Amino acid sequence: MQTPLFDDIDYRILRCLLQDAKQSFKKIGQQVHLTGQAVGARVRRLEDLGVIRGYTVNWDPDKLGLPVHAFIVVFVNSNSAHSAFLAYIAGSEPVQEAHRVSGEGCYWLRVRLAASTDLNVLLDELLAFGNYKVSLSIGQVK
The missing domain is CATH 1.10.10.10 (Winged helix-like DNA-binding domain superfamily/Winged helix DNA-binding domain)
Known part of the structure; x- marks a missing residue:
């Protein structure tokens, strides 16, 4: 056995x-x-075995001056834009998480920024890859 x-x-x-x-x-x-x-x-x-892939810290971004918490659905405009988009988000500090998804959009991003002006800069940069839809977090419930 x-x-x-x-x-x-x-x-x-x-x-x-x-x-x-x-x-x-x-x-x-x-x-x-x-x-x-x-x-x-x-x-x-x-x-x-890869079951435990690493360890993380539970932190408070607000206390570090990052109160803007946004979720962005990215609609990449062409197949050739995917690799450039992936390279961009790999080097983008505000992007905390990125998921390739099925359903609505191509990617979902979770970002943390210091101000709404920083969010505007990020959104302008995303336009190079396609369109987006943004939702702002107004409070974490879990």
Whole structure:
């Protein structure tokens, strides 16, 4: 009989890390009834398998002077514009997330900026690739 790739303990460790990625392996081990060393070995295996792709920080952009939070649907105007668009967003600091989507539009962007004038500059730059539709966040609910 073959051992499953992931067991219940792996999922419990992953849930612990999703709640707080800074907690020690020892603390996670107490929650899943393993030693910290055993948790560390499982986490390294999950990293090696690509299940855990990295770690992130939950930050407050408003406190860093980035209160403008917008969602932009981009409609790329030609097939040849996609690679140039991807190069542009890769180097665009305000673009926090970019998703290629089916349905409405070609890409959805989530951006953070200091002022609406900065948003206008970004939108003018996007016109080189196609059209867009913008929605501004008025408050995060979850």
